[in-house]
Amino acid sequence: MTTAPDAPTWRLVDAPHAPGVDHPDAWAYHGIADLERAVGLADLGHDDLAPRPVDLWVESAHQEHVRQVRVVAVETGDEQGGAGARRVVGHGALALPVVDNRHLAMARVAVLPSHRRRGIGAALAEHLRRAALLEGRSTLFAEVEFAAEPPAGAAGAVVPREGDGRVAADLPGMAFARRAGLALEIVSRRSVLDLPLPAGAVEGFVAEAAAHAGDAYRVHTWQAPVPDAWVDQLAALEGRLSLDEPNGGLALEPEAWDGVRFRVEEGKRAERGEGLLVTAAEHVATGTLAGMTILEYAHDRPGLTEQESTVVLPEHRGHRLGMLVKAVNLREHARVRPATRRISTWNNETNGPMLAINVALGFRPAGGSAELQAPLVEVASMCRG
Ligand SMILES: CC(C)(COP(=O)(O)OP(=O)(O)OC[C@H]1O[C@@H](n2cnc3c(N)ncnc32)[C@H](O)[C@@H]1OP(=O)(O)O)[C@@H](O)C(=O)NCCC(=O)NCCS
Known part of the structure; x- marks a missing residue:
């Protein structure tokens, strides 16, 4: 039997938790960390923001203040090789605050550059959207990191509802999030102090x-x-x-x-x-x-x-x-x-006093993130068919 050319070569799996980060069942944390490193290097030119496997494991091991939902897209062909051979090509994570901000669901979706535009991101986002609705959340947040702001007056730049900053509309994450119905509220500046x-x-x-x-x-x-x-x-x-x-x-x-x-x-x-x-x-x-x-x-x-x-x-x-x-x-x-060699920080572009201190200390702009939000009931499913 031959595989149809457009048959998906991936499927979604709930990321298992494990007793420790070096346990074989912790494969998803390692896969997500590898993926985020690859995404950072490709999209931002560095992997400073990529979590390590232990960061992901600790978040899942301690959910008393923020609960986690994690799903991964794995290549189907790899499954014969056992759990250790599963290759993570996309992941979705939902952070659900439980002691405050119980209306919020904070989503992250990322797909390997080599596997984009095949519907993996849409499937992950749909999984998270449904999970957030089932949890009774009403507001969805997402962040899209970028390496540099487009220059002032550049065509195709999106400006936030409040504060300064601009984000390129054709950034994959921006196109994706806006297609789902999320709006750019503010821009957060990343700054780096060289040491x-x-x-x-x-x-x-x-x-x-x-x-x-x-x-x-x-x-x-x-x-x-x-x-x-x-x-x-x-x-x-x-x-x-x-x-x-x-x-x-x-x-x-x-x-x-x-x-x-x-x-x-x-x-x-x-x-x-x-x-x-x-x-x-x-x-x-x-x-x-x-x-x-x-x-x-x-x-x-x-x-x-x-x-x-x-x-x-x-x-x-x-x-x-x-x-x-x-x-x-x-x-x-x-x-x-x-x-x-460097200290990195984030400040909302609306936060003039803090930015002024950081600039005086010598922090230089080093990209940023688009902070997007939408009422959950208005978030569109992006799944095809
Ligand atoms: C955003 C991201 C997750 C999309 O993953 P993906 O698997 O390529 O997404 P899909 O193939 O499911 O795309 C769904 C729709 O989003 C839109 N979209 C996605 N990437 C796009 C791009 N580069 N340009 C324009 N539209 C795009 C399209 O409408 C697309 O539907 P179509 O392919 O039928 O036109 C991926 O580019 C990524 O990992 N980016 C870095 C991390 C990030 O910014 N995450 C988003 C914030 S949570």
Whole structure:
């Protein structure tokens, strides 16, 4: 018997979980990580954003705050060789917050460049759309990363409903997401700080910011685990960030953070083989943590560090505390991770104050992502036939 020329050579399989990332049943996590690395290298020119198998495994092993749905497209011809031979050519993931933002379903679909335009992405998206509806979710989010913005005035650029930034309409992910009915709400800028910084640069930033902040504040820098005495305040700052960060028209609710959640995230970082560096500014008179910033790094990716949450409480803004905590954390980072070559971060183009600090520190634009959303009932099925 011969195979019809247009018969699919792939099928969808629920990604199995496994007792450990090196267990044979963890094949899907390895396949997804390989795929995302290939997609990153082809579409963005780097694999900085690609998750490692352990990142995926940890997300699935700890679903108390965000549940995961994972489906993979595997080549049918490979199945005779057993589980280890399954080749993942596409994957779909749905993140479903469970303690806050219970209206949201955050989707990711990716297909190997060699396997695109065969309906794999549409089949994965349809699987996720149905799963999100069954979960009673009402809003679908998706992100499409890009390597560079099209120049101002370029034909075929899509502009967001709010804020600056542009995205090429012919980017495969944009064409795909817009075909499904998602709209571009905001653009998020990725920025990279090349290391090492020129001699004396960090000291200069620290000194200038400290002079503005004065004696009313003192800084603390911790690695994980952070001291018990401060964990609840650090968690409260994470919650405050989710309340204050400008997100345009994205239907985001503030996140519910407490010390237990902060510890869960610390535990997940440890399982992922990641370190944490947090610098916080204490308001001396009240013992309140007025602001903080976090750097996070995988020990097996020595060249790259991620700049995560930075926030200053509204009543303590205007004293250069954002710059102070960031600069002090960078100084400490240079001490604990001298071999790192770049720090990467994300800021919504609507977030002028944070972008200004990052630009002053020397972060340069390095692509970004389109943040898209749609009411789930309006998302179209893209499956053929
Ligand atoms: C977006 C992506 C998942 C699409 O996967 P795919 O398997 O090629 O998608 P499909 O073949 O199912 O395409 C479905 C429809 O989307 C649209 N589409 C997909 N890629 C397109 C492109 N490059 N140009 C124009 N339209 C496109 C078309 O309408 C297509 O239907 P058609 O082929 O009948 O015209 C894939 O390009 C990818 O992995 N991109 C990188 C990751 C990403 O951006 N993900 C999307 C955000 S979650």
